[in-house]
Amino acid sequence: MAQIELSDIRKAFTVRERPEGRWGLLKGAFARHARTVRALDGVSFSIGEGALVGLIGPNGAGKSTTVKIMSGILTPDSGACVIDGRVPWKERVAHVAGIGVVFGQRSQLWWDVPVSDSFSLLRDIYTIPKARYRARLEELTEALEAGSLLTTPARQLSLGQRMRCELIAALLHSPKLLFLDEPTIGLDAVSKLALRGFLKEENRRSGVTILLTTHDMDDVEALCPRVMVIGRGQLLYDGTLGGLKRRYARRDGQDIDEVIAAMYEDLAL
């Protein structure tokens, strides 16, 4: 059985809205409309150990929702999800002990204390043996060139510096699985390249399975042999980036972003 198995996952959110129009505000005080947003509408896929998969799709497609479900912090309405033999939301603590998660737009570091304090706290939370922790920290700080950042409080780091620290935090306990939701958001060219290089190397060396979402097609091109396209809560494409290009490119040598835009258009997203 593959490391990650999702089948027919569905998740709907209820969004309360105020009625429109002149008296909307008043009406809204008494009767609220509840609209249902189907964020995931039957998503199935499986991912094998050691894979590097890119999850792309337009805004609001359901990428983050998928990642949250796989991380055990969101319970789907129906469908099955088994990761390493566990159902994430049912055995949450055991599940999250073996995965690493980074949400590019959120920080999971402790804000006011030096980053190294956050790391040693994580050592205790994940019960990493001292010697292993030291070796791993050294290895990661070296690979991400983060040695000089350790004494700075997270609050004072720039976006790119913080992201490198978030990655170290997510990998300290050597998880078998790494979920990254928009890890390259807001990074400059140099940092992006460094991050990609690091992820690729980490995947090759420790065999960690990586699933990342991104809006930067260069990330996918550089990193992910396999791409999944999600749109309107459904999985629309699952294969190589080359295959995707062949199917949707309108002419040879077309820019990858144009191909993706053409695809979103074709699929009426």
Next chain:
Amino acid sequence: MNKTAKAYISLFKIRVAESFQYRMAAFSGVLTSLVWAFVDVVAFTAFFRYGDRAKFAGGLTLEQTISHIWVRELLLFLQPFSIDDELLLKINNGDMGLEMCRPLDLYWHWFARSSARCIVMFVMRCLICFAVGFIIPGGYGARSPVSPGAFWLFVPSACCAFWLSSAYGMLVTAVRANIAWGDGPMYFMLLIGQVLSGGYLPLQLWPNFLQPFLLLQPFAGLTDIPARLYIGSMPLSEAWLGMGVQLFWSAAFILLGKRILSCRLRTIAAQGG
């Protein structure tokens, strides 16, 4: 040591380190409360000197009342005045869901964090209050504990107060996490706690017929019970009852808080992204 316990202790420590940055907040808070305490002391002195003594049914002397006020100031930060601002922020912006990425029980995770904040404020404030309240001359300052025995029972009782206050703070946090429509109920709960803890008026100065209820209700343990032991208005032989009441309500708050929080977690959705 149990491995999970170690994680919670580390969480506690990191939050303590973080909280020492709020020195100024603690300091200005202390100033306000010192002024209040002083006004209280002066007012009670006037009541006792010129008022109708019979109205104070509790049988506390003026000295005891003044000591009670200063001990109350000392313990004041053990009364939850608000819930941990960091946790409140996480509840409001949906980051609460992200906390579940950690292999920890969310209740104890948050308990460790909010109680750490509480203890830091307490320590900083304690030092200042002690410096002022116990040195003021002319009968306006606190007396020392009635006996060494009273002191040695006051200390564990104050520790129980800290535990109780953390448990109540977590209950309020859990309730707050369950309602999407604002802070009202939270402040109401906190206010009840402050009033019934004897924070405004020593409980023994309340009407006589309420006394049994006042001693056994959950909030007496926040300040009044340790203060009673300190000023000697609770016989040392009854200290076990006082601390029993404190521990009983701590356990009750913890059970209830855990129940309410896990209720919320079942429907949680990390927002945004």
